[in-house]
Amino acid sequence: MIRVRQLTKHFADNPVLRGIDLSIAPGEFVVVLGQSGAGKSTLLRCMNRLAHADSGDLQVAGIDAMLARDERALRRRVAMIFQHHNVVPRLSVLKNVLTGRLGAMPTLASVLQLFQRSDVELALQCLRRVELSHKADARTDALSGGQMQRVGIARALAQQPQVILADEPVASLDPKTARLVMQYLRDASRELGITVVCNLHQVDFAREFGDRIVGLAHGRLVYDGDAAGLDDAALQRIYPQLDAPAPGGAPSPLPMSAANRMGA
């Protein structure tokens, strides 16, 4: 479903992706871990051409994502979920979910937002998946952050994508709400056969939800395997600053924030 070969990307003189190789099968739920600046968002953004890779080969949902020509088709097949849910606050929940249909509609109908009954039924079905159909008519800005992120998931599902790219979808939620949101995403992926690539900072969630975990450090792939293989050595490759010895040669204690992040 996704094939990445020797992908590179620079911002000015900053090499952000340094030759990534990765193949993701249809329906796989892949979690990408890596410390801040490792290149996680850039990798995801290259996959739907929000960022343009410099060189390499990138096939996503049967489309050559290196080519501008196929951008519209790519965006129809690939949905994005962001940390800040990107919902339109003043619109109703249902209308937000319906915006997931716009890319599939003829241009004029999409400009006039002439949704068909089948679009509305699909949107309601997607809201049921995230247990929010009772909020369909509510204004979206009346929802909690967790509920808004569920609307974001429903909107992505309404697009009927082959691939969902989720960039830290639960970063701003409390742990209980975050787990619930991850469950909705994982269940939808399993039941609908959608391939998911999800950037996370929470190692415990990566272990719980990832069929497969990929670790990035300084723009390179330093881990690719399952939760069982994600041992201390792998974590130190993914989070290399934790490896740094303290002055005097003794191993440095885990900083509190890193210990939390690792679920310690």
Ligand SMILES: Nc1ncnc2c1ncn2[C@@H]1O[C@H](COP(=O)(O)OP(=O)(O)OP(=O)(O)O)[C@@H](O)[C@H]1O
């Ligand atoms: N639009 C941009 N212009 C210039 N540099 C950028 C841009 N986007 C990202 N970068 C740089 O690319 C590097 C990787 O950034 P990226 O956002 O991919 O990291 P990340 O792993 O997603 O980090 P985080 O966990 O903080 O979200 C960083 O050094 C960042 O400063």
Ligand SMILES: [Mg+2]
């Ligand atoms: Mg990021």
